[in-house]
Amino acid sequence: MSDSALDQARKRTGRMTGAEAIIRSLEAEDVTICWGIPGGAILPLYDAFMRCDHSIQHVLVRHEQGAGHMAQGYARATGKVGVCIATSGPGATNLVTPIADAFLDSTPLVAITGQVPTHLIGTDAFQEADITGIVMPIVKHSFLVQTVEDIPRALHEAFHIASTGRPGPVLVDIPKDLQQAEFDFAYPATIELPGYSAEFPEVPASIAAAATMIAQSKRPVIYVGGGVINAEASEDLILFAETLQAPVTTTLLAKGAFPDSHPLSVQMPGMHGSKYANWTIHRSDLLITIGARFDDRVTGKLDAFAPGAKVIHFDIDPAEISKNRRADVTLLGDLKRTLPALREAVVETRNAERLADQRDWLTDVQGWREENPFRYMKGEKLKPQYIIEQFDRALKGKDAIWVTGVGQHQMWAAQFLSIDGPRRWLTSGGLGTMGFGVPAAIGAQQGCPDAYVVNFDGDGCFQMTSQELATAICYDVPVIHAVMNNGWLGMVRQWQELFHDERFSETNLFGTIPDFVKLAEAYGCLGLRAETEAEVDAVIEQAIAERRPTVIDFRIDHDEKVYPMVPAGAASHEMIDQVWDNDWVEEGV
Amino acid sequence: MATPGHHTLSVFVENRPGVLSRVCGLFSRRGFNIESLAVGPTERTDRSVITIRVDCTRHSVEQVVKQLDKLIDVIDAIEVEPDSAIERELLLVKVKAEAEHRLEIMRMAEVFNARVVDAGATTLLLECVEHPDRLAALEELLSPYEIVEAVRTGRVAMTRASIANETARPKLNILG
Known part of the structure; x- marks a missing residue:
């Protein structure tokens, strides 16, 4: 209006x-x-x-x-x-x-x-x-x-x-x-809520204390959560990180808040995060936490998380401060104010000499990253990671919004998509709501009609809210729903395989899954299918070109798992990685 | 008893429907343990005070206070420091009092500033407004005579008049 x-x-x-x-x-x-x-x-x-x-x-x-x-x-x-x-x-x-x-x-x-x-x-x-x-x-x-x-x-x-x-x-x-x-x-012109305020006073002493900590740190890491996106503070974050020359890890909710392609990015931390993100955190001496809340999927075993690090915590919610991890310095309030304020306070001290001190740290981080990229093994069957890479390539340079359900496909997408801007990655993190993908993608597309919206979904998630394909048709919402169909509740199956002696209790959907192409067509959507790598590019191209509500049934390898992985309750630097060594990864850092 | 981990919180709230259940719901949801609770009006008709005695052995009292402060209807939540506040509670206790013990019980009541508010053939009903620790002591002394029934209101608290405050209800310093 x-x-x-x-x-x-x-x-x-x-x-x-x-x-x-x-x-x-x-x-x-x-x-x-x-x-x-x-x-x-x-x-x-x-x-x-x-x-x-x-x-x-x-x-x-x-x-x-x-x-x-x-x-x-x-x-x-x-x-x-x-x-x-x-x-x-x-x-x-x-x-x-x-x-x-x-x-x-x-x-x-x-x-x-x-x-x-x-x-x-x-x-x-x-x-x-x-x-x-x-x-x-x-x-x-x-x-x-x-x-x-x-x-x-x-x-x-x-x-x-x-x-x-x-x-x-x-x-x-x-x-x-x-x-x-x-x-x-x-319509009331004012708000009268005496018990509510989102404003926080500036606290110069906290800025000074944080600046001192940064000056003393040799191995800083910036741990970024969804708060940066809510605060529209991505630009401020990039400036801040570049001033500090510190590696940046972005949580599942923060993907895009800092560009995945930025040389300082170490991508996602936590249970299915990168080894290099988790190792960087583990070895750091200063954790600069920005709009993040030390969720258990990030920290793993809490008292083993960043054991040698002091904590600077930026947040707008005072109740997040020292809830899970004690903060040494607190910066409350709008990141648009606090991030530039701290940057101002440290910018002069970040001279060449000081940055040279930090060079070994960045070299270590870079080494971990080069040796341990997200990877997967090609096989006879279609791999979901390949599909995600091909989608990423196909929409490179276009305004794309990526949405997911919850489970294995969500983690693969988080690992293999490269997203460089905020509000272009929408996923259900805290609650982990299967069925989020189809409707969230439709709403995102209605808010951004010119964007290409892709919903990476699982066959289990998709069936929880697929009735909204009717809404997509009614309002002509051209989301591409890319269903990673493995016939299983895949993430639960992965846990059953790894931690429950392969007792696959009630996770096999195979045989009861409808034909997703026919289902799409029944609603009036375009229905496509790919069962081999060779077929992937053609369906992606067609889906992008037709620009109408589309479901693609990707028949993927049901045995594919999400790696690396921090088992529940383990320390976050102790990741298992089946494909290459099938054992606990040596602490090594 | 003044046990470590036990704290008295004074929660100043908007007098609106549902506010008590929001506060209590927060306690159960976050796993905080309420020991006693007293709710009542204040000097302002649109405000109430909820005084909560909370067992914080599992959580820090700061976390409890911050979560309370997040509730929109909570205007202020502060921890009452025992040294700088007056804390009171009302006890009604019905105690067995055969003829030979009556005087003894009444004398004891006097020591505790308790009043006999009703008397039956074999029981006395005492009322006592005191610090909760003193009420506990009174109950203990009465217990040999057999307490038939006892009920307490839950404590209320107020910062001492002798302590100068810029405002009557100081805002908690959350900026640490």
């Missing part, structure tokens, strides 16, 4: 129903698209969508979980707040998974749910569920609106809370009778 139209939307007043007030509030928040499904308790809002003139596109999905993930995909690709809508009861409970996903991955999301009329609340009425109670531990905040006059304020606060500080999901539950009631609408 243009600035003047937005200004007008915020100044609108007049008598209207609560339902229209929801629409006017969304306009005032510059919402142009939302995802949902109507139902009894949210009917007045849907009636208003049809009755009123407005500028919001509503996307009708096939399952409310799809609406939530589409809103997430949109939010993460564009940086704007994603909005999803559902009715009371089952509609609302179907949003629980995306809300939890948005909570763990700090995604700005506003979920609007209808609720039974106020006089029926608490009576176990038809389609009544206490959704604000259900989502309490997985939202940044929630509102159960009590009067029609409260609707604009609740939505205004919801968008403010969802999008500022550490972003997250906010649920606004609006009883049906309030949607029908009339009142005099005016």
Whole structure:
């Protein structure tokens, strides 16, 4: 919306129903698209969508979980707040998974749910569920609106809370009778939340302490999390890293926050990260943590993580500081302010002499990287890593957004894709939601219509949300869904093979998997298949050229595993790597 | 008892529906252990104070306070330092009091500033507002006579009037 139209939307007043007030509030928040499904308790809002003139596109999905993930995909690709809508009861409970996903991955999301009329609340009425109670531990905040006059304020606060500080999901539950009631609408100009602030004062002493630590460090490493993307601070990070000449490791959520192709990048740390990232962290004497939270998939055994390192921790959420790993210096607040401030403080000390001190460290890191790249062995069967490499090549130089489900294919994509910009890699990290890929990719594509959006999915994940292919067809959303079909719940199978004596309990999907080409065609999508390396390029080219909703069934080697790997509970530098030595990797660093 | 790992938190909240369940839900979700809890109005009608006694042997009290502070309806959460605060709790206790013990019990009550608020044929009902440690001591002394029933409100706390504060409710220094 243009600035003047937005200004007008915020100044609108007049008598209207609560339902229209929801629409006017969304306009005032510059919402142009939302995802949902109507139902009894949210009917007045849907009636208003049809009755009123407005500028919001509503996307009708096939399952409310799809609406939530589409809103997430949109939010993460564009940086704007994603909005999803559902009715009371089952509609609302179907949003629980995306809300939890948005909570763990700090995604700005506003979920609007209808609720039974106020006089029926608490009576176990038809389609009544206490959704604000259900989502309490997985939202940044929630509102159960009590009067029609409260609707604009609740939505205004919801968008403010969802999008500022550490972003997250906010649920606004609006009883049906309030949607029908009339009142005099005016959009609040201010926010009154005395218990909420995303602003932190500058602390020069902390900057000075951090600068001293950097000056004393011989083996620094920068450990970057998704917070850099939320803060839009990638450029500041690149400058900071180049000033320090320190290696940079980006977590699964941070992929793209620092260019994978940058010479200082050591890619992903953690369970399926690079050996060189984990070794760099293990040997470091200073861990400069930026918008990351020491997740167990990153740290492995916590007390063996970066055992010789002091910690500088940048974050916008004070509760992340010293939650898992004690911070020696804390820099709270917006990275757009704190990163340049620390850079300013150290830039003069990073002279040639000082950087020479660090040369051995960079040489070590470089050596580990050259000797231990992500790799795989070619075989008779089609390898998923090859497919990912070919996709990466095919879209090089184009604006591509990569989305994944959760499991082996997700890790292969994280390892083998080279992504150089933020908001171009969307994956479910914290919650690990299988089924995220299809809807998140659709939402991302709707937010970035000119980008090429590829969803790398697994056959297990794909079947959890494939009904949204109907949404893709309805709205002509040309995502390419590249299904790494191995006929198994592959990551679980990998754990069963490695840690449960090959007892493959309930992980074999083979024989019950539908023909994905026919399934695609049944929805009206383009369906393609590749079973050998020789067939891969042709299907990729065709999918890119046709630019319409597409499913590619890649029949991959079901025995392929994700390596290297830190077994659960092990120290993060102790990685197993079957292909080359089939044993624990020597500590070696 | 003043056990290490036990802390008193004063949580200043907006007086809104659901705020108590948000606070309590946080405790159970994060694995923090509530020992006692008291909720009530404050000098402002739109604010309440929740006083929580928490067992922090598993988590740092800083982490508890930071998580509380993250709740939107929580305006401020502070740890009450025992040395600089007055802590009180109300005890109602019904104790067996046969004729030969009545005077003895009443004298003991006096020592603890407890009042006899009701009397039956064989029991006395005492009320005592004191520091929780003193209430525990009173209960212990009464136990040989047999305590029929006892109920406590949970502690409330306030920084001493003699300690000068720029504001009545100091903001926790989270910047360390």
